[in-house]
Amino acid sequence: MSGTIATLLATEIERPSIDWHAIAPELVLLGGGALVTVIDLIWLERVRKIMPTLTSLVFLAALVPVLTLWGDADALPRGLWIIDGTEPSAGVWEGAYVVDNYSLVLKGLFLLSAYVIVLLSTNYMSEGDYHDSEYYQLISASVLGMLVMSSSRDLISIFVALELVSIPAYLMAAWRKRDLKSNEAGLKYMLMGVFASAILLYGMSLLYGLAGSTLLSDIATTIDIGESKPIITLGIIFTIIGFGFKVSAVPFHTWAPDTYEGAPTPLTAFLAVASKAAGFVGLLNVAIVAFPTQADVVEPFMWVLAAITMTVGNLIALRQTNLVRMLAYSGVAQAGYMLAPLAVYSGLEDRATSAVVTYLVIYAAMNLGAFAVVIIAARKTRSGEITSYGGMFNYAPGLTVAMTLFLFSLAGIPPVGGWWAKFEVFRVLTEGNRASGIALAVVAAVNSVVAAFYYLNIAKQMWFMPTPDGDNSRIAIPPALTAAVVLTVIATIATGVLPGLVSDMTDFVNVAAGQ
Amino acid sequence: MYLNQFLFLSAVLFCIGVYGVLTRKNGVLVLMSIELILNAVNINLVAFGAFNADLGGQVFALFIIAVAAAEVGVGLAIVLLIYRNRRSIDVTEADLMKG
Numbered sequence: 001m002s003g004t005i006a007t008l009l010a011t012e013i014e015r016p017s018i019d020w021h022a023i024a025p026e027l028v029l030l031g032g033g034a035l036v037t038v039i040d041l042i043w044l045e046r047v048r049k050i051m052p053t054l055t056s057l058v059f060l061a062a063l064v065p066v067l068t069l070w071g072d073a074d075a076l077p078r079g080l081w082i083i084d085g086t087e088p089s090a091g092v093w094e095g096a097y098v099v100d101n102y103s104l105v106l107k108g109l110f111l112l113s114a115y116v117i118v119l120l121s122t123n124y125m126s127e128g129d130y131h132d133s134e135y136y137q138l139i140s141a142s143v144l145g146m147l148v149m150s151s152s153r154d155l156i157s158i159f160v161a162l163e164l165v166s167i168p169a170y171l172m173a174a175w176r177k178r179d180l181k182s183n184e185a186g187l188k189y190m191l192m193g194v195f196a197s198a199i200l201l202y203g204m205s206l207l208y209g210l211a212g213s214t215l216l217s218d219i220a221t222t223i224d225i226g227e228s229k230p231i232i233t234l235g236i237i238f239t240i241i242g243f244g245f246k247v248s249a250v251p252f253h254t255w256a257p258d259t260y261e262g263a264p265t266p267l268t269a270f271l272a273v274a275s276k277a278a279g280f281v282g283l284l285n286v287a288i289v290a291f292p293t294q295a296d297v298v299e300p301f302m303w304v305l306a307a308i309t310m311t312v313g314n315l316i317a318l319r320q321t322n323l324v325r326m327l328a329y330s331g332v333a334q335a336g337y338m339l340a341p342l343a344v345y346s347g348l349e350d351r352a353t354s355a356v357v358t359y360l361v362i363y364a365a366m367n368l369g370a371f372a373v374v375i376i377a378a379r380k381t382r383s384g385e386i387t388s389y390g391g392m393f394n395y396a397p398g399l400t401v402a403m404t405l406f407l408f409s410l411a412g413i414p415p416v417g418g419w420w421a422k423f424e425v426f427r428v429l430t431e432g433n434r435a436s437g438i439a440l441a442v443v444a445a446v447n448s449v450v451a452a453f454y455y456l457n458i459a460k461q462m463w464f465m466p467t468p469d470g471d472n473s474r475i476a477i478p479p480a481l482t483a484a485v486v487l488t489v490i491a492t493i494a495t496g497v498l499p500g501l502v503s504d505m506t507d508f509v510n511v512a513a514g515q
Numbered sequence: 516m517y518l519n520q521f522l523f524l525s526a527v528l529f530c531i532g533v534y535g536v537l538t539r540k541n542g543v544l545v546l547m548s549i550e551l552i553l554n555a556v557n558i559n560l561v562a563f564g565a566f567n568a569d570l571g572g573q574v575f576a577l578f579i580i581a582v583a584a585a586e587v588g589v590g591l592a593i594v595l596l597i598y599r600n601r602r603s604i605d606v607t608e609a610d611l612m613k614g
Contacts, residue, residue, distance in 0.1 A: 156575050163582045170589050174596060183600055184609040186593045191545055191606065194586050195536050198552035201579060202529055205556045209563030214571045258612040 016081040021072075022099045023080065024065035025107055026147050032058030033140035040133040048133055052122040052480070055136040059115045059143070066107045069099060076100050095215055096154035102508050105357060106150035106281055113274045113364050114143040119484040120372055121266035123379075128264075130175055138168035139270070146278040153289055155204045155214040158282050159197070162246070165278045166193050169271060173263040185262025189271075192245055192255040200242020206235035207290070216290040224293040233297050239286055240301060246279030249305050249339060250312040253332045260328035265378065268324060269371035272331045277360045280338060284356055287342055288349050288511055295346030303343040303436055310336025310447045318454050322384045323374055326454065327367070330410065333451060334363055337421075337444055341428040344437040348428060354506040355424040361502055362421040362495045366409040369488030372481060373403040380475045381468075386458060391467030395474055400462045402489050407459050409492050411452040417495035420502070422448060521562035528555035542594040542604040546587055553583045 020027070036054050039047055047054075069076070077100035117139065125132040145164025152158045170193060174186020210228055211219040223232050241252065248256040260268045291298050313333030320326035338359045341352035374384070376399060381388040393400040409418035422444075429441040477485075495502050528551050535548025557576040564572025598604050 156571075156578055159575075160578060160582065163586065167585055167589050170593065174593050177596060178600070180600055181611050183593070183597050184611055187542070187597055187606065187609055190590050190593050191536075191542075194546070194549050194590060195552075197586070198532070198549050198556070201556040202552065202559070205525075205559035205563065205575075208560060208572060208575065209566070212563075212567035212569050214575060261612050 019078055019080060019082045021065065021069065022078045023097075024069075025062045025111075026144060028065060029058060029062040029111075029140060029144050029147060032061060033137060033144065036133075036140065037137050040137070049126070051133045051136050052118050052125075055140060056115050056118040058140060059111050059118065062147075063108065063111045066104055066111065070101075070104050070108075073101075076104075095217055096157055097151050098153050099151055100508075100511070101505075102353065102357065102511050103150040105361070105505050106277070107147050109277065109361050109364055110143055110146040110150070110274055113277070113368060114139060114270075116368050116372075116484050116487060117266055117270045117274065119480045119487075120269055120368070120375055121264075122480040123478045124264060124266050124375060128176070130264075135172060135175060138172055142166075142168040142172075142270075143274070146274060146281075149278050149281050149285075152282075153216045153285060155208060155216070155219075158285060159201065159204065162200075162278070162282055163197065165275055166197070166246070169193075169267075169275055172267045173259055173271070175264050175267065179262075181262035182264070183262075185259040188255045189259040189263075192252075196242050196245030196252070199238050199245075203235045203238025203240075203242060206231055207239065210235065216285065219290040220292055223290075232294065236291060236294055236297050237301060240283070240298070240305070243279050243283040243286070244305060247276050247283065247335045247339075248332050249335055250309040250332060253309070253313070253335075256332060257325045257328040260331075261322065261324050261384070265324065265371065265375050268328075269368055269375075272327065272371070273364045273367050276331065276335065277364065280335075280356060280360060283342070284353055288345065288353055292346070292349060299343050299346065299436070302339055303440060306336050306339035306343050307440060307443050308336075309333070309339060310444060314447050314450045314454075318450065320454075321386055323386050323389065323458065324384045326386065326458075327370060327374070330451065330455070331367065333447065334359075334367075334410070336447070337425055338363070340425050340440055340444055343440055344429055344432055344434060348431060350508045350511055351428050351431065353511045354503070354508050355428045357506045357508075358424045358502050359421040361506070362409070362417040362492075365488050365491035365495060366406045366417055369402065369406040369485060369492060370410065372484040372488060373399055373406065376475070376477055376481050376485070386461060387465075388468055389458060389461045390465035391472065392462040394467060394472040396477075399477070399485070402485050403462060404459045405489060405492055407455040409496065411455040412448050413452070415493075415496045417492045420496060420499040423499075424503070518562055518566045521558055525555040525558040525562070528552070528558070540605045540607050542597065542606045543591070545606060546590045546594070550583065550587065553579055 036058060077098055079095060080097040125135055142165050145161045148157060149161035149165065152161050170186055170190040173189045174183055176182035207219055208214055210231060211222040245252040260272065287298055310333045313329050313336055317326050317329035317333060320329060338356055341355040345352035377389060378384065405416050409416040412418045412422040426441050429437040532548045532551035532555060535551065536545055539545050539548060557579055560572040560576045594604050
């Protein structure tokens, strides 16, 4: 016995060397989030005031390795392990975690959106007497899940990342503990979210069973030659439905408006932008990497999903009188435009991916901006009704101009960002010259016109209608919120005037291959 | 033992779970129905893992068990919050906002 132990102690285990640089963004965020938690545990109330600053510094610190990885472009794509001839093989997990241009753009997007969301939350949380330290810790956890999601090329890591994004968000949606609406927001979001993950997992279990591997690239090669088409179809449809809940695609969108209305508004911005983007990233990873050969199943399903999502979202948004609910339904409609490239992705995998990512980047800028204005306006009006925005030009001209830019961008009117996002989608839809793509482009074009109507209605309220209570005294805007509006205005204008900025970054090559 | 026996059991559990989620009004029972679906998934994964002689399925099942515990922990906390404020865990009564 002692001999065996001596052998065990003497035997050196070789492990593949970990590429620390490649996973540095996640590690910095994990370490920073843990540090913030410990600081909060030790000093409690005394550090409450600096929590938002600390958290935003953590996000910016995590952005540094993303930039250095981007600068070291020759080494991309890289994985979790450093693999060369002399190192032992990484074994089963090889290729499960990929750092390439695509995932780096998304990591940058998630970290910057999270930074803006912390700016939006600062005053809202400290003035509302909520548990603000815990709120920021949960946001860090959720953003960590998003970073992991953008690199995951494996069913297990996609599932864990998705839950890491969602579980903190369930808690944050119910953050205003005494408010029945917030409770209801959390309950609906949690029940629908957990149900969606369960459906997603059932689909994933079928895919795993047919492929015999959880790796997406293995699934792509094995289900191609499989004879079990019905099971493959079931697996694919369940997987897409699971992500459909996360990105609030019709008919799985029913939680979105209620959750958006009831949750704290900064968290609504987080759900509408960052969490939705994470759902899209998971969907893209699965569709582009695992199902490139299953286009005959995925494309028609996506076509229907995209068409009804944009149409239903826009038609219901037309009738809304509450601005947050209107933004929720408009977000549903925008998700429809983002799904559209996936309806024609076969043969155009890279172009479809870059169209979706471009849309996500620009959508993040303009939608966060719109939510920033909603949060500022609610400080004066104490209401989310669209009529309460009347006469805003009289007491907040700068804010009105900013909101008008965001609304023009959401409607897709040049020269602000949104037009480029829509243009990219239309270009992919018409590129293959296929009847289905062109038909979907027509549906999207009609929807854009409908959407312009309700977006411009808000601009009309702000510029031309009288103030409801007649009080036109200027409002004071806290510096954090001013910074958020300035940042998003710059991003919205820059992406519209210089679309090359985004399209250079999202010019992906061979996303499907992974590594 | 044949693979289809496990798949059939799992499919039945999945259907019972989905039925429960759609029809139950009690928040805790809805969560239990979701657990049924997750167990159906675990049976699938372990059976497929044994069938394919691949450990990945069992690893996946362990991850699901761990994450489901976290999910239900958060879920019960939210249901408890609803109970404190409304004295009821009937999820159909939570209708202040109509999506």
